[in-house]
Amino acid sequence: MKPAFSVLFFTVTSGIGYGLLMWLVGMQLVSGSVASATEVDVNNFLIMGFVGLTLATLGLLSSTLHLANPKNAWRAFSRFRTSWLSREGVFSLLYYPIILTYAFLVYLNGGELNSLSQIIGALSVLVALSVVICTGMIYASLKPIRQWHNPLVTPLYLLFSFTSGALLYVSMYAGLENEVPRSITILFLVLLVVSFISKMLYFRSIGKPDGATIGSATGFSQAHVRLLDAGHNADTFLTKEFVFDAGAMKLLRLRYLMIILAFVAPLSLVIAAMAWDIAPAIFLAMLSLYSGLFLERWLFFAEARHVVRLYHGDQRA
Amino acid sequence: MKLGLVIDLDTCVGCHACATACKQWNTSGTIGPLSDQSPYGQDPNGSWLNRIRTFEVNQANTSTALVDNSKSASCGSHTFDLHALATQGESALAGVGSNGSPASKTVHMPMSCMQCEEADCVTVCPTGASYKREEDGIVLVDQDKCMGCNLCSWACPYGARELDEEQGVMKKCTLCVDRIYDQNLPESERKPACVLSCPTSSRVFGDFDDPTSEVSKLTVERAGQALMPELGYKPTNRYLPPREKGEVAAMVKTNEPALSKLKKWANRMIAR
Amino acid sequence: MNHQIDSLPEFENHAEQETKFTTCYMCACRCGIKVTTEGNEVRFIQGNPNHPINKGVLCAKGNSGIMKQRSPAKLSKPLLRKPGTERGAGEFEEISWDEALDILTKRLKNIRATDPKKLAFFTGRDQMQALTGFWASQFGTINWAAHGGFCSVNMAAAGLYTTGHSFWEFGDPDWGLTKYFMMWGVAEDHASNPIKIGLKKLKERGAKFVAVNPVRTGYQAIADEWIAVRPGTDGMLALAMVHVLLQHDLFDDEFLVRYTNSPRLVVNTPGQVGDGLFLRNGDCQPLVYDQQSNAFVDGNRVDISPALFGDYTAPDGRPVRTVMSMLADKYLVDEYSPKKASKICGVPADTIERLALEIAHVAFKESITIDCEWTDWAGRKQTQFIGRPVSMHAMRGISAHSNGFQTCRAIHLLQVMLGTIDCPGGHLAKPPFPKHIPPNLKPARDMAPNTPLSSAPLGFPTAPEDLCIDGDGKPLRIDKAYSWDAPIAAHGLMHMVISNAVKGDPYEIDTLMLFMANMAWNSSMNTANTMAMLREKKEDGEYKIPFIVNSDAFHSEMVNYSDLVLPDTTFLERFDTISMLDRPISEPDAACDSIRQPIIEIDRDVRSWQEVLVDLAGRLDFPAFKTEQGGNKYESYKDFIINYERAPGIGFLAGWRGKDGDQHLCGEPNPKQWDAYIANECFFEYKLEPGQRYYRHANKDYLELAKKAHWVGSTDQILIEVYSEPLQKFRLAGQGLYDGPMPNNEQHKKRLTEHFDPLPYFYMPLEQQRIDKSEYRFHAVTQRPMFMYHSWDSQNAWLRQITSQNYLYMNRQECLGMGIADESWVWVESHNGKIRAQVKHMDGVESNTVWTWNAIAKAPGAWGLEKNANESKDAFLLNHLISELLPPKQSFADITNSDPVTGQAAWYDLCVKITPAADGETGAWPQFEQVQPLPNQGPSPKEISYTTHENVNLKRSFKDILTRGKK
Numbered sequence A: 001m002k003p004a005f006s007v008l009f010f011t012v013t014s015g016i017g018y019g020l021l022m023w024l025v026g027m028q029l030v031s032g033s034v035a036s037a038t039e040v041d042v043n044n045f046l047i048m049g050f051v052g053l054t055l056a057t058l059g060l061l062s063s064t065l066h067l068a069n070p071k072n073a074w075r076a077f078s079r080f081r082t083s084w085l086s087r088e089g090v091f092s093l094l095y096y097p098i099i100l101t102y103a104f105l106v107y108l109n110g111g112e113l114n115s116l117s118q119i120i121g122a123l124s125v126l127v128a129l130s131v132v133i134c135t136g137m138i139y140a141s142l143k144p145i146r147q148w149h150n151p152l153v154t155p156l157y158l159l160f161s162f163t164s165g166a167l168l169y170v171s172m173y174a175g176l177e178n179e180v181p182r183s184i185t186i187l188f189l190v191l192l193v194v195s196f197i198s199k200m201l202y203f204r205s206i207g208k209p210d211g212a213t214i215g216s217a218t219g220f221s222q223a224h225v226r227l228l229d230a231g232h233n234a235d236t237f238l239t240k241e242f243v244f245d246a247g248a249m250k251l252l253r254l255r256y257l258m259i260i261l262a263f264v265a266p267l268s269l270v271i272a273a274m275a276w277d278i279a280p281a282i283f284l285a286m287l288s289l290y291s292g293l294f295l296e297r298w299l300f301f302a303e304a305r306h307v308v309r310l311y312h313g314d315q316r317a
Numbered sequence B: 001m002k003l004g005l006v007i008d009l010d011t012c013v014g015c016h017a018c019a020t021a022c023k024q025w026n027t028s029g030t031i032g033p034l035s036d037q038s039p040y041g042q043d044p045n046g047s048w049l050n051r052i053r054t055f056e057v058n059q060a061n062t063s064t065a066l067v068d069n070s071k072s073a074s075c076g077s078h079t080f081d082l083h084a085l086a087t088q089g090e091s092a093l094a095g096v097g098s099n100g101s102p103a104s105k106t107v108h109m110p111m112s113c114m115q116c117e118e119a120d121c122v123t124v125c126p127t128g129a130s131y132k133r134e135e136d137g138i139v140l141v142d143q144d145k146c147m148g149c150n151l152c153s154w155a156c157p158y159g160a161r162e163l164d165e166e167q168g169v170m171k172k173c174t175l176c177v178d179r180i181y182d183q184n185l186p187e188s189e190r191k192p193a194c195v196l197s198c199p200t201s202s203r204v205f206g207d208f209d210d211p212t213s214e215v216s217k218l219t220v221e222r223a224g225q226a227l228m229p230e231l232g233y234k235p236t237n238r239y240l241p242p243r244e245k246g247e248v249a250a251m252v253k254t255n256e257p258a259l260s261k262l263k264k265w266a267n268r269m270i271a272r
Numbered sequence C: 001m002n003h004q005i006d007s008l009p010e011f012e013n014h015a016e017q018e019t020k021f022t023t024c025y026m027c028a029c030r031c032g033i034k035v036t037t038e039g040n041e042v043r044f045i046q047g048n049p050n051h052p053i054n055k056g057v058l059c060a061k062g063n064s065g066i067m068k069q070r071s072p073a074k075l076s077k078p079l080l081r082k083p084g085t086e087r088g089a090g091e092f093e094e095i096s097w098d099e100a101l102d103i104l105t106k107r108l109k110n111i112r113a114t115d116p117k118k119l120a121f122f123t124g125r126d127q128m129q130a131l132t133g134f135w136a137s138q139f140g141t142i143n144w145a146a147h148g149g150f151c152s153v154n155m156a157a158a159g160l161y162t163t164g165h166s167f168w169e170f171g172d173p174d175w176g177l178t179k180y181f182m183m184w185g186v187a188e189d190h191a192s193n194p195i196k197i198g199l200k201k202l203k204e205r206g207a208k209f210v211a212v213n214p215v216r217t218g219y220q221a222i223a224d225e226w227i228a229v230r231p232g233t234d235g236m237l238a239l240a241m242v243h244v245l246l247q248h249d250l251f252d253d254e255f256l257v258r259y260t261n262s263p264r265l266v267v268n269t270p271g272q273v274g275d276g277l278f279l280r281n282g283d284c285q286p287l288v289y290d291q292q293s294n295a296f297v298d299g300n301r302v303d304i305s306p307a308l309f310g311d312y313t314a315p316d317g318r319p320v321r322t323v324m325s326m327l328a329d330k331y332l333v334d335e336y337s338p339k340k341a342s343k344i345c346g347v348p349a350d351t352i353e354r355l356a357l358e359i360a361h362v363a364f365k366e367s368i369t370i371d372c373e374w375t376d377w378a379g380r381k382q383t384q385f386i387g388r389p390v391s392m393h394a395m396r397g398i399s400a401h402s403n404g405f406q407t408c409r410a411i412h413l414l415q416v417m418l419g420t421i422d423c424p425g426g427h428l429a430k431p432p433f434p435k436h437i438p439p440n441l442k443p444a445r446d447m448a449p450n451t452p453l454s455s456a457p458l459g460f461p462t463a464p465e466d467l468c469i470d471g472d473g474k475p476l477r478i479d480k481a482y483s484w485d486a487p488i489a490a491h492g493l494m495h496m497v498i499s500n501a502v503k504g505d506p507y508e509i510d511t512l513m514l515f516m517a518n519m520a521w522n523s524s525m526n527t528a529n530t531m532a533m534l535r536e537k538k539e540d541g542e543y544k545i546p547f548i549v550n551s552d553a554f555h556s557e558m559v560n561y562s563d564l565v566l567p568d569t570t571f572l573e574r575f576d577t578i579s580m581l582d583r584p585i586s587e588p589d590a591a592c593d594s595i596r597q598p599i600i601e602i603d604r605d606v607r608s609w610q611e612v613l614v615d616l617a618g619r620l621d622f623p624a625f626k627t628e629q630g631g632n633k634y635e636s637y638k639d640f641i642i643n644y645e646r647a648p649g650i651g652f653l654a655g656w657r658g659k660d661g662d663q664h665l666c667g668e669p670n671p672k673q674w675d676a677y678i679a680n681e682c683f684f685e686y687k688l689e690p691g692q693r694y695y696r697h698a699n700k701d702y703l704e705l706a707k708k709a710h711w712v713g714s715t716d717q718i719l720i721e722v723y724s725e726p727l728q729k730f731r732l733a734g735q736g737l738y739d740g741p742m743p744n745n746e747q748h749k750k751r752l753t754e755h756f757d758p759l760p761y762f763y764m765p766l767e768q769q770r771i772d773k774s775e776y777r778f779h780a781v782t783q784r785p786m787f788m789y790h791s792w793d794s795q796n797a798w799l800r801q802i803t804s805q806n807y808l809y810m811n812r813q814e815c816l817g818m819g820i821a822d823e824s825w826v827w828v829e830s831h832n833g834k835i836r837a838q839v840k841h842m843d844g845v846e847s848n849t850v851w852t853w854n855a856i857a858k859a860p861g862a863w864g865l866e867k868n869a870n871e872s873k874d875a876f877l878l879n880h881l882i883s884e885l886l887p888p889k890q891s892f893a894d895i896t897n898s899d900p901v902t903g904q905a906a907w908y909d910l911c912v913k914i915t916p917a918a919d920g921e922t923g924a925w926p927q928f929e930q931v932q933p934l935p936n937q938g939p940s941p942k943e944i945s946y947t948t949h950e951n952v953n954l955k956r957s958f959k960d961i962l963t964r965g966k967k
Ligand SMILES: Nc1nc2c(c(=O)[nH]1)N[C@H]1C(S)=C(S)[C@@H](COP(=O)(O)OP(=O)(O)OC[C@H]3O[C@@H](n4cnc5c(=O)[nH]c(N)nc54)[C@H](O)[C@@H]3O)O[C@H]1N2
Pocket: C027, C028, C151, C152, C184, C185, C186, C187, C188, C189, C190, C191, C192, C212, C213, C214, C215, C229, C230, C231, C232, C233, C234, C394, C395, C396, C397, C398, C401, C781, C782, C783, C784, C785, C786, C787, C788, C789, C790, C851, C854, C908
């Protein structure tokens, strides 16, 4: 699949935004108050919340950039019943009143949670979770793309949202409060390792030959089938949309780079930051993780091969 | 009703008539226009609802086939195969041996929307622009509601959806819904444009729910196949595999050596 | 669908639509179409279900008529090359029709009054040769021909000199009854839709379809068996099959005795005058040996039983043998054995043998009979038609080789031996065919100022006396047709006109008038050189071809090289006639013709060429176009078509003749004839009676009808000529044994002696005989794409999306061996030149063959295309590699790269060597100068969104959107 910048930007950025917000609210819910859980004061909470929401919003806005007919974008909310994209739209919209109400309540109560704000907070976490799940499911539900139609895809979206949100949390915290928050940093590290393992499992899973072949695509399953002519000379919508070839070697190298940027470097930097209390290392880790995630998302597209490519010569021996 | 097409791979010569018939009908049809970019310049392209792909099918090279061929071969009952074609090969693939041409068969495969029963292109559409008509199963795009997100084209394994660049909305085969029900057309012409046009009558239109329809009968008689059944879309359209032509009787050879001058010719009394 | 679905909107406003019938001209197949218009725009073009040719279907081109009508390359006004500018520079000024016709009339009047042959008038994809040829003979020039000479005259001539009808457009396999069909070298053919309809029928019935072709695409893709023959060697394959048939006594002796000249006696006196001619009696009638009377008798007699085989001594003491005996001796030699043949044609010996035994089985063991009374040529009543259900069709894969005439005869010989000519299940003639063999029409030779020719320029020579040569043996025609170069050039040699005229060999001309021929590009051999020739000047600064007039409808490459351009209408804008006097649209069981009528109003200053010809004929005072008082006899083309009679009662249109329109085929002119055609959906179909449908070469009822309709001149039996005596006469001339004109140069003597074999034989194509085959290892051929017609369709926004660049398809294994990657660029070199092309790997191509689609490449800037269009950047023409002359051979003068018998251009004899291009060498080469835009030509649209009305969208209700679940 051709990696479209707007979509990469959307999924990474909104993932971070929702992740951050989930952490913020979640930690508060666990401990019952802003200060005790997050060790930040209300003002800083609001600043961090604002950053999270902005990221989520930016992501959403950028996702409308690739619409060819944006004047009908509002209609995207109407097929909640079947469409993950529609659901994502609905949840992401629903999120605003919920999270704003929560923030307002928290602000009103000076950082303390009451049962109403607890309910609303929990709801916000659920909705944010849903948004991220929907994003994952948009891809995971597409059977023609086996690299996406994979049980690990949605968990990975969630994991990356959690890890990237957590790291943003940590680094903002470090920026604002000038120290590294222990518990969440450790959680981050654990999640990063889990993400890493999941991603490796994912790579292994998509590396196995599977799915439709030119044999089943044409019905000639017992023979060797080659495309002779696609029926058109120039690129069509289909080839522009689905045929993207980065080259196997390049993809492999980028995978390694991605592993370093998204996992190895952040892990080492964060451990270093924790061990020696070097806050700036956290920022470096964040930078590394985010570029790693961009790369991860780029690979997610670049390595995805839509079955329609079979009809365009992908089976060429 | 379950309307759709049967396409006969045994007789399709890959002439592209159905593709251009489709283009001309539909560009002024219910989902028209179908725009064309760079029509007189470099790399001309536009939106089409039906395209003809040509494959070479080569039994001789099975061993070099893609690894994962084995996998789909296992969904045996869904796939017709050339195996038999190659083994009766004397006839289908002969005439090639000594000059080194491989045993290769060219197959033309016209592809338009399969009007799937489990049409994920519809499920994923967030706007509701894509839908499957309850009354006849035709999958359509309401041109006024589409936002051009392309998701449905991602969900379609058959490449049946193309975004119209100029109009920013998704186009796909309508099964010529604007012809097949048009009472103002003579009854014999209430057929999709591609079906009407096909010079080899390799496209047949009809109701798969009706066991007496031509499409149903052909599907049964000729083991009509669905493409990529393993994806579970339950495509309605069926492809009839190339026929296997049995051996043709040949005259029995006489044993005469028949060396030119030695041959003694007998004249029969034949009245002029 | 019958279901009235009330919820559906009114998609089409039928009240605002109009539906008319006419005839498609996106190619020469001439399908009937039904066109729906809205305003002056085309909504939809569909096949006319009642039409005999296409029966409702339409091809890819026909379906794209809208985009042809909207082509930005349409010419809009007469153009004159700006005085003082160079030809080919593309500097034109628009002039009025009056000016254009004045210029032309003045020039032509002068030529006609002085030396009419100085006008050479050649037409390309012309469907009105009856009119253009008639015009030329009224003008008085023999320098007229249509495209047949570079197209498929080999097929026409071989058929007309053998069976009286032919492949090409003059016959069809009996699609409904044939059980075994062999297709030789056909990719698309003129009968584009009919072949497709036929193949479907045939496959539905389970008949066997064998495709003989080096390439497996299109029709061959659906063949039951593919025979990957090596190009140029089909003659060997066919004759090896003949060998097998003879070897096992598998031939229809009754058919041969009754309907062919195979029992005739041939004088066997090698080296003497008269050798190889038929033994004749005092009345000049050929003799046979009658087994009843044991005597030599007139072979035309009814009451005899001729011996098919035998060696005799004639009463005058000369040894004679039957044709059949000669034939058996000729083909039973080892040279024609499957084993030997296999080495040449690449088809395994056992396959050759099996094919022969299969067709014999079908012909003799699976024969069919149709119970039907008919009367044979001798007046004897018969009760059934016997059918040998084997049929064949062949086209340019056979004809475009320099051995095509003899190869085609070899295929006919196979058919004749099996008795499958015009019988049920066999190969059927289409009226006005069959004709007597050959048709009784000699090429015109004598010219005089201001005088029409006494006959048509083209005809069918039967002996050296009929040639168009002067006393010294010098060609009289500019294309050297009917000279020793090409004695039976029944369609002329259009591909030689420019080359000969520029050399002044045999003489210089003044004006070259072209219609519908893109001679500056895809229809000439040696294209780059042809363009240079068109620009060549004499010492006095005048062009070697002083004046070029061209009728074209579009901005073709040829327009760019013309001095005066007369813009034509499109096929949807004009009246037109597809006449029985020309290439008929007939079906085997019906005589048919058709018309075109305007569907779209003309929005430019253009005129149909036919209209212009009739107008010019008046201006030039052609006798047939003038009343006795000196006025114009015909006020328009339509008027001419109705009223002109070639012979009493015979005109261009055969339907609804007679004052009241109630006579068919023959009758007085009918002033309302056009209306009658329009009322009948623009075609006329005259169904033959069941008893007239088969064995028409020997069917009295049919022959009587044919005579009445002037299709044939007599009701005599049309005797199939297995042995061609006319050829033998030319051969004798080559051997110096003829009592009449004989060539005096060695080259001609050799060509006649070798190639004018009265029985079909195989020889290596001429180019191959003169080059190093080990160096030029690959045969390079083109194929017609089903979705494009020659140069016509790159201007078509839809069709060019299918292919805007052609590739050189090569056998994949060969490529792997040579290190040529898929889609890499290669140099392709022939004895004549070099091009660069992009390769595609293919399995289904004979390993010594490379091929490409024909005529995709375009000169930059022509055809309304932008300068960076793929057609000019990446597409290539094989034509650059093909020379109009054979590779030089010591001591022999330049001679045409054509079949030595018919002058058919040998496009597919081309042999090439292929080498990978260096890194970075991409794009087609050579590249040509940009063609300048025409005056007032705007830029072509960057985007099209064609529609004739705002779409009526089928809405989905919001309720449904909100409430429907998954299903
Ligand atoms: N769509 C379309 N239709 C057309 C035309 C067009 O341009 N486009 N052109 C029209 C014209 S002018 C003509 S003349 C006809 C020609 O119609 P066809 O006879 O179909 O002409 P080609 O496309 O030249 O096809 C020749 C075939 O012969 C094969 N061939 C080449 N050499 C040999 C050989 O030595 N032996 C054998 N057995 N096969 C060989 C080639 O692979 C090819 O398949 O088509 C007419 N119809």
